Amino acid sequence: MNNLPKKILKSKKNIFITGPAGSGKSYLLNQIVEYAQTNNILAAVTASTGTAAINVNGITIHKFLGFGIQQNKQYVKTLIEKPYWPRIAADINKIDAVIIDEISMISNKQIELIDTIMKEARHSSKAFGGLQMIFVGDFLQLPPIGRGVGYAFESLSWKEGDINVINLTNNYRQKETDFRELLNAIRIGDSSNISKHKEILLDREIKQMDVDPEKTILVSKNDRANKYNLFKLDELKGKEYKFSAIGKGEKEYKNSLSKSVLADETLIVKKHARIIMLVNDVDGKYINGTQGYVANVFASKDGKEYITLELDNGNIVDVHKYTWTAKDYNDKVLASYEQFPLKLAWGITIHKSQGATIEDLHIDFAGLFAPSAMYVALSRTTSLDKLTVSNLRNARNMTDPKAKRYYEILLNKD
Ligand SMILES: Nc1ncnc2c1ncn2[C@@H]1O[C@H](COP(=O)(O)OP(=O)(O)O)[C@@H](O)[C@H]1O
Numbered sequence: 001m002n003n004l005p006k007k008i009l010k011s012k013k014n015i016f017i018t019g020p021a022g023s024g025k026s027y028l029l030n031q032i033v034e035y036a037q038t039n040n041i042l043a044a045v046t047a048s049t050g051t052a053a054i055n056v057n058g059i060t061i062h063k064f065l066g067f068g069i070q071q072n073k074q075y076v077k078t079l080i081e082k083p084y085w086p087r088i089a090a091d092i093n094k095i096d097a098v099i100i101d102e103i104s105m106i107s108n109k110q111i112e113l114i115d116t117i118m119k120e121a122r123h124s125s126k127a128f129g130g131l132q133m134i135f136v137g138d139f140l141q142l143p144p145i146g147r148g149v150g151y152a153f154e155s156l157s158w159k160e161g162d163i164n165v166i167n168l169t170n171n172y173r174q175k176e177t178d179f180r181e182l183l184n185a186i187r188i189g190d191s192s193n194i195s196k197h198k199e200i201l202l203d204r205e206i207k208q209m210d211v212d213p214e215k216t217i218l219v220s221k222n223d224r225a226n227k228y229n230l231f232k233l234d235e236l237k238g239k240e241y242k243f244s245a246i247g248k249g250e251k252e253y254k255n256s257l258s259k260s261v262l263a264d265e266t267l268i269v270k271k272h273a274r275i276i277m278l279v280n281d282v283d284g285k286y287i288n289g290t291q292g293y294v295a296n297v298f299a300s301k302d303g304k305e306y307i308t309l310e311l312d313n314g315n316i317v318d319v320h321k322y323t324w325t326a327k328d329y330n331d332k333v334l335a336s337y338e339q340f341p342l343k344l345a346w347g348i349t350i351h352k353s354q355g356a357t358i359e360d361l362h363i364d365f366a367g368l369f370a371p372s373a374m375y376v377a378l379s380r381t382t383s384l385d386k387l388t389v390s391n392l393r394n395a396r397n398m399t400d401p402k403a404k405r406y407y408e409i410l411l412n413k414d
């Protein structure tokens, strides 16, 4: 193992590990975790999305610090009144470092909330409460979601954190020179070889209906993923099982809860359907973002149905219905929503794919809108042979000018 993990942890400084897709950022993260584990250093391993967390065997930072979908640093006042705050605060005080992968999708506001929570828990006015922060990611990949939010590097907390940058430059994911050049050009918005790059991609274009059934399909938006999923479900033989969600509570709360929960109002599955989990299992058998297949659907003695899954890690698990709740400040339940905590997942959004390596990949570019989405999608696979694309005419390369400028300044400094 190289000595970088040791140097990083011993320095106790805040670090930002960056570099293009496939440069080994998450690989280095894992080496840091390994070094920490064998040297009595406690590091929390987290990421900005559920799928990114799975990639590094961690949990989401939202879950770890208990802030969920909140963006505002004022939320800390509410958080410290929650019954689970003492446990969160105790955890924050136990550890030596916090690692966050895929930091590009964490907003400036969320970073300030994270900073505020750590300060509060550790009763310290130092940046991030004096904990060592190890940020990992690439700001030339997907930006945070939300109106009027900025990148983490635009926050005051980032500046006060006095962060040392490690810029990785190799590419371990893609071997072909042509493909690497294409990806690098797309990442930074360099159009000097655009006709060559267009030709390479045109060569990979197929019709939507010819997509190889073994492939994971990346799409721009959730509703397109849903469309693909129903299409694929239709192709499976066997009995169809339908489950309707049950919503309770006052209409206003009920509606807003069912809108924020990702589980379908009507879930339809068959044996062998590809699925993704939407919540963390209390026993840790799966987490939000774990993928697998439906093995069977059974009825238990009391007539309640449950679904048996074969997860991608080979584990077989039984999944029962889950109840999401909306509560007021006194933890009184205002509304609830009951459904199986899973969704069909042949098609997934580019947003969910960031961080993953997907060998057999099809990208449907229809409706592409976010900056860097084209780069994130294309950089998931290892080789052009394993890639097919559709709706290439909708593929637009957009590089965020602020992120580009951030790297220009960063790299000129070295
Ligand atoms: N130093 C390394 N030696 C060998 N393989 C590596 C190394 N770094 C990364 N890889 C492999 O390359 C792929 C991409 O690495 P990853 O860490 O996921 O990249 P990033 O997080 O920068 O996008 C992974 O399959 C990983 O196992």
Ligand SMILES: [Mg+2]
Pocket: 025, 026, 027, 101, 355
């Ligand atoms: Mg990564």
